[in-house]
Amino acid sequence: MPRPAHASAGWGIALIVGSMLLFTLSDVFAKQLAHAMHPVQVAWLRCLGAVLLLAPVAGARPALLRTAKPRLQILRGLCLLASTTLLVAALRTLGLAEATVLVFMSPFFLTVLSALLFGDRVSRGHWAAVAVGFAGVAVVVRPGAEGLGDERLGLAVLLPILSSLCWAAGMICTRRIGSGESPVTTLVWSVVAGFAAASLAMPFHFSALDTAQLGVAAGMAVAWTAAHFCIVVAYRAYPAWQLAPFSYSQVVWSVILGYAVFAELPDAATFVGSALILSGGLLAAIPRRTARQREA
Numbered sequence: 001m002p003r004p005a006h007a008s009a010g011w012g013i014a015l016i017v018g019s020m021l022l023f024t025l026s027d028v029f030a031k032q033l034a035h036a037m038h039p040v041q042v043a044w045l046r047c048l049g050a051v052l053l054l055a056p057v058a059g060a061r062p063a064l065l066r067t068a069k070p071r072l073q074i075l076r077g078l079c080l081l082a083s084t085t086l087l088v089a090a091l092r093t094l095g096l097a098e099a100t101v102l103v104f105m106s107p108f109f110l111t112v113l114s115a116l117l118f119g120d121r122v123s124r125g126h127w128a129a130v131a132v133g134f135a136g137v138a139v140v141v142r143p144g145a146e147g148l149g150d151e152r153l154g155l156a157v158l159l160p161i162l163s164s165l166c167w168a169a170g171m172i173c174t175r176r177i178g179s180g181e182s183p184v185t186t187l188v189w190s191v192v193a194g195f196a197a198a199s200l201a202m203p204f205h206f207s208a209l210d211t212a213q214l215g216v217a218a219g220m221a222v223a224w225t226a227a228h229f230c231i232v233v234a235y236r237a238y239p240a241w242q243l244a245p246f247s248y249s250q251v252v253w254s255v256i257l258g259y260a261v262f263a264e265l266p267d268a269a270t271f272v273g274s275a276l277i278l279s280g281g282l283l284a285a286i287p288r289r290t291a292r293q294r295e296a
Contacts, residue, residue: 009238009242012234012237012238012242012243013243013246015230015231015233015234016230016231016234016243016246016247016249017246017249018230019226019227019228019230019231019234020227020246020247020249020250020253021249021250021253022223022224022226022227022230023223023224023227023250024096024100024250024253024254024257025219025223025257026046026219026220026221026223026224026227027087027091027096027099027100027254028096028257028261029216029217029219029220029223030042030046030084030087030088030091030220031088031091031096031262032216033045033088033213033216033217033220034088034089034091034092035092036207036213037205037207037209038205038207039085039086039088039089039092040085040198040201040202040205041202041205041206041207042085042088042220043081043084043085043088043194043198044195044198044199044201044202045217045220045221046084046220046221046224047081047191047194047195047198048195048221049217049218049220049221049222049224049225050187050191050195050221050224050225050228051191051192051195052221053221053222053225054184054187054188054191054225057184057188058184058188061184064182064184064185064188065185065188065189066185067181067185067186067189068180068181069176069177069181070189072173072176072177073173073177073185073186073189073190073193074189074193075173076170076173076174076177076186076189076190076193077189077190077191077192077193077194077197078193078194078197079166079167079169079170079173080166080167080170080190080194080228081193081194081197081198082162082163082166083163083164083166083167083170084163084194084224085198086159086160086162086163086166087099087103087159087160087163089159090102090156090159090160090163093156094156094157094160095258095262095264096254096257096258096261096262096264097251097254097255097258097264099160100160100250100251100254101138101251102157102160102161102164103160103161103163103164103167104134104164104247104248104250104251105134105161105164105165106164106165106167106168106171106244106247108130108134108244109164109165109168110168110171110172110244111126111127111130111244113168113172114172114175114239114244117172120239126242126245129245130244130245132276132279133245133248133276134248135276136248136251136272136273136275136276136279138273139272139273139276170190171231171235174186174231174232174235174236175235175236175239177236178236179236179237183229183232183233183236184229186232186236187225187228187229187232190228191225191228251273
């Protein structure tokens, strides 16, 4: 039945775009906290907030805690914890848009891993879409040029790239878990696994929060948890390579919020890069739609 599948693609794309906005909001909050505390504590606060938000749901429906793939669920949680910790560490030195553009190696990793591990048939159009989207990301911030000065190259630049690798690995775990389990189950397991792992390091990195920081941490946790729920729903139902190009919308969100919150002023290159990103998303949708029309 091609029509329902096509409809689900549109829903998956909407979930990805919405989740990217939520992730960017969470990163804005994280950047504000990162200068006052260790990245591990920021990541721990994200997980703690998510645990508190999900506890009533799990308490009302204990069956959601049961999973047939506990190892994959735990691995996913550890991958996402590593990803968020590395990104927060990067945000201490890099700007919001600068860190985001380097994280966007992950859609490329996702496309490659999806094809290699799952045998997904990735058309030339989809490969081109990823390339066009990544080119747009590069144009927006121009890494290695004015955005990333020589004195900050090195570990600060490697951190978001490593974060993207961990994120891609987490999304592959999401795909391996599949659609047989509730998105809430996957989210709860990932959050608890990440919280437990981060808690082991907290005695060495904890610092007290004031009232304002508690409010920022709460906003960060709510946005992050909602974003992950959208991601789980989207990736468990649709191939990663099909959704990956639409993740580039986070660059647009990071430029907008970076300007609004941190006074990062977009220039002409931002508009050129955004156009390339949108073109990549459209290019990703065209081959699939054409193929389905031929099946009808």
